[in-house]
Amino acid sequence: MQYIKIKETIAEQIEQGMLAAGQKLPSERQLAETFATTRVTLREALSLLETEGLIYREDRRGWFIAPPRIDFPLSTAEDFLVLAEKQARQASLSVIRAKNTLANKQVSGWLQLGPFAEVYAVEMLRYLEKRPVCLVRYWVHAEKHTVQDCDAAQELFAWLRQRESLHELNVSDSVTVGCLTGETAVRLHAAPGTPAIVIERKVYRGEYPVAAEITIWRHDTLTVTSNAVHLSQ
Known part of the structure; x- marks a missing residue:
């Protein structure tokens, strides 16, 4: 499924240090364009990452890479x-x-x-x-x-x-x-x-x-x- 592949790609970049703790992700529109997908599919991937504690969302500000627990x-x-x-x-x-x-x-x-x-x-x-x-x-x-x-x-x-x-x-x-x-x-x-x-x-x-x-x-x-x-x- 495409949202699984998107989730794994972002998770891999976090684990490799390409995305740093506290860094803001591009907007959902930009990410959807990058992965050539719909906002609905992208949000499924982001929700999985959030559930695993790899990213977090701030209301009205967007998505960020979660610092270490x-x-x-x-x-x-x-x-x-x-x-x-x-x-x-x-x-x-x-x-x-x-x-x-x-x-x-x-x-x-x-x-x-x-x-x-x-x-x-x-x-x-x-x-x-x-x-x-x-x-x-x-x-x-x-x-x-x-x-x-x-x-x-x-x-x-x-x-x-x-x-x-x-x-x-x-x-x-x-x-x-x-x-x-x-x-x-x-x-x-x-x-x-x-x-x-x-x-x-x-x-x-x-x-x-x-x-x-x-x-x-x-x-x-x-x-x-x-x-x-x-x-x-």
Whole structure:
């Protein structure tokens, strides 16, 4: 099929370094002319490349070559900025909001809260090489803490590190695959329907929940990893 051949040709050029990370592809019209095909067939090829994480689309800007993925270990108290630095990546954060607010039903369930309970809620964006790659939302018990200035808000474990003994905490993660929609797609400069990886994280001290976090990643930006576990009879 022609779209498979187009996809393999572009993938080969990426693998050989002829197309560099972050480089913008020619317009769909130009690519269709180059491959002597229709826009419909070309888009099938581009969709396959996007699914494999080799290219990504920015809404109204076109298609780009995806940078290398970042390795993201599950169930560890690792800050994103530290993790990125270890992997020689340029990372940054921007805070959208940080405030005390009433917990909704989902957050109340995660943190085992009663009616009208307040939480300290933070929403922020993570960037790799100045590209927004992840929307973060986390919640902690508000009765123990006072509201911070939005500009002073930190990532979850950096925030906890100043207030909790991390070696007494346990982390539990669950991973699902979804797509970017609405405000999340806008903030990540993505077209609606772009694939996403969603990680729900809960932090416990013993059986007591301390915090909860959701991170919504563009799917081409990370590889989820887990430590090996030795099994014995």
